[in-house]
Amino acid sequence: MKRLDLSHKIMNTDALPMKDAAPNGWRGAMRRVMTSPALLALVVVLSFFWQLGAMPLYDLDEGAFTEATREMLASGNYITPHRDGEPRYDKPVLIYWLQAASTQTVGFDEFGLRLPSALAASVWVLALWFFVRERLDAPTATVAGLALALSLQVSLIGKAAVADALLNLFIALTFFEIYRYWQALDFKSGRRFVRRAYLWMGLGFLTKGPVAVFFPVVVSLLFVLSSLRWSKASALALWYWLRAAVYPLGWLIFLLVAGPWYLAIYLDDGAGFFKSFFLQHNLGRFEGAMHDHGGFPGYYLVMLPVILLPFTGWMLSLFKRYRSAWLDPLDRFLWIWFLVVLVFFSFSGTQLPHYLLYGATPLFILMARHREALTNRWLAFVPPLVFFGLLLVLPFVLDVAMVVSSRPYDVILFEEARHAITLEYGIAALGGLLLTALMLRWSSPPLWRRLVLVGLVQTLVVYGEVAPRVLDTLQAPVKEAALIAKQTQLPTVVYRTSMPSFSVYREAITPNRAPQPGELVFLRVDKLEHLTREHPELDLELVYHRGHVALLRARPGA
Known part of the structure; x- marks a missing residue:
């Protein structure tokens, strides 16, 4: 069937790469290095594997996940996760299985427990690279991968023995298949993408439940509706979406992937998991704050700049193109993906920073695609300068906190944290600040390249000095x-x-x-x-x- 183009009045720019200038000499060499897959591979190792087993597990999350894995191995019960002898209904089972397999292979320690997350984050970057390369070009794919791997929150979950890196991988894979199917707009040639989307949704449902299905269904429907015109082609596009949404083979794949364990836990444990997980940990989290993780409607607008550090200003530069973004199919798809996640969780009763990562993948693609839009150096560098500045003054903040705090327990923590901050920490924080200031003053390379270098510095400082000291204070x-x-x-x-x-x-x-x-x-x-x-x-x-x-x-x- 001939591909239906709903944007026939608009130039489809999916296949038009944004090319950086290619000067000769050291500038040309730097350009080649900064868009080299080899650099991306090194960044992945640095962001997700460096120091992976060097820090103790943090409570509550890592401790809860890994204790459930330990008890699974000890008891031989691979159906119902338990924590300290009690059923743990917070999450489905896939992450526990992967942690169990990892620790049985490389040893039961911090490295083995965190390895599945590091691998999932690495595949997440790889999947993004292949998608962007086929839609745009290889240099843009590499830049998007660098931004993803070096952003603060992504590197945190890539090093954590929790389910979030795995879930984000499956969500990203699902959305990539959805866009590939839309581009085909021919059910016969595109159904392989539909089948793969159901596979990833099934694995996501086995990782964290309904969120792995909810966002792909809502975003894909809104994207199709955003393309509708009063034409036969628009009606056919909606029909193709409906065919994919009710595709029997797709739902069979989904059920074959996720269904056996859900059936097994029902037979093993009755309705307890379903009442707790679906009603309390899904519906309940949206209706009210759990574990004191409440917020306010603007919470994620405040947290987004922190989540994306050091690329906050890069992301803000995208708003220069808000008028033209809706006209381009790929941009429109990516923006709808991000905005649906942002709006949904902004009105959720329970709010945590990593929830927004479900919609962050499209931002990294948009940032890479429109990297030439980042032209204001102050917009680019003020966020990381503030971040390193806060790290530098942290000892003085702790000194004040010890004096003004009214809770003895908090005073103890502040004192321990203050003792953990040594000269090496101060040198690292000051070095990060000075190097970022140097990148601000350096006039030759494009701003995005300098920000990537700042991202490397941020990773070295955070995981070389900050995170080890925080976890030594809290968890050692x-x-x-x-x-x-x-x-x-x-x-x-x-x-x-x-x-x-x-x-x-x-x-x-x-x-x-x-x-x-x-x-x-x-x-x-x-x-x-x-x-x-x-x-x-x-x-x-x-x-x-x-x-x-x-x-x-x-x-x-x-």
Whole structure:
């Protein structure tokens, strides 16, 4: 069937690459390096694999995911995830399976637990590169991949033992197939894209549930509706969308991928998962704030500049083209993708920064495609300058926070964080600030190239100095206490403390209750007063204390 072109009055610029100037000498060499797939490969290694196993797991998220994986391996129950002996209904099962397979292959440690996320983030970059190369050109694909891999929030989830990198991979793959199908606009030749889209949605549904289906369906429908005119071609386009939406083979693929586990957990655990996951962790998150993760309608407008660091100004430069963006099919598709995610989560009761990443992939493509629109150097460099400036003054902020804080627990954390900040940290933060200022003053290369270099500096500073010190302050004491408890081989409980990485490192389920004589108890130091007040009969002996956590032994009575 002949391809139907709904934009016959508009020049379709999908295949028109945006070419940088190609001077000779060192400028030409720099241009080739900055658009080289080899550079992209090095950035992927730096962003997602460097320091992958060097930092302790963070609580609550990494600890909860990895303890469920540990208990899955220990129990042999690969159907219902459990955390500290209780069913964990927060997420479906795929990430636990992948973490289990990874740790069985490379070892049960931080590296093995985080490896599936690093691999998923790497494939995410690769999928974006292939999509942009076929739609535009290879240099633009490389630039989009660099922006994706070096952005702050993407690199964070690419190094985290949680489900978000995996979900973003499947969401991106689904959208890429949707656009390929739209370009074919011939169901017979495009149905292979539809089949693959259902495959990715099935895997996404097995990773995090309905969100993997909701956004592709809504965005694809709105994109088709945005192209409608009073013509036969428009009616056929809507018909092609409907055929894809109700494609029996596609839904069969989806059910074959996701259905067996959902059936298995129902048979294994009854309706508990479905009530908790779909009603509480999906519908409930939209209707109200969970775990105090509330926000306000403009929350993501505030968080977007942080999520995209150091490329905030680059993203803002896209708004110069808002009038022409709607006329180009690819731009329109990408903008609808981003805006639907932004609007939906802006009105969600539960708001977390990484939710916006579901709609961030199109921004990186738009930034790469229209990189020549970034012409204001202050717009480009003020955000990273502010970021490095904040890192530099952090010690002084902590000094003030210790004085003004009214909660003793917070004061302890601020003191520990202040002690963790050494001369090396200050040199790194100052170096990042000075190098960014140098990029601001450097006049020769295009601004986007200089921002990519700033992205490399940001990655080195964040994961070379900042993240290790933050996690050492918050999590190293938890790990040390867990290893001591493991060595004693005494029964251990936690008291009013939710730090599941303690169970991961202790390699045992840790009930959350008051201790009995002869047991160890792990707790936050601010919970000790509650414990002694509620259980004055306990004779507690300090076993370990560092910063904000402590491990005590309830001595048996005489």
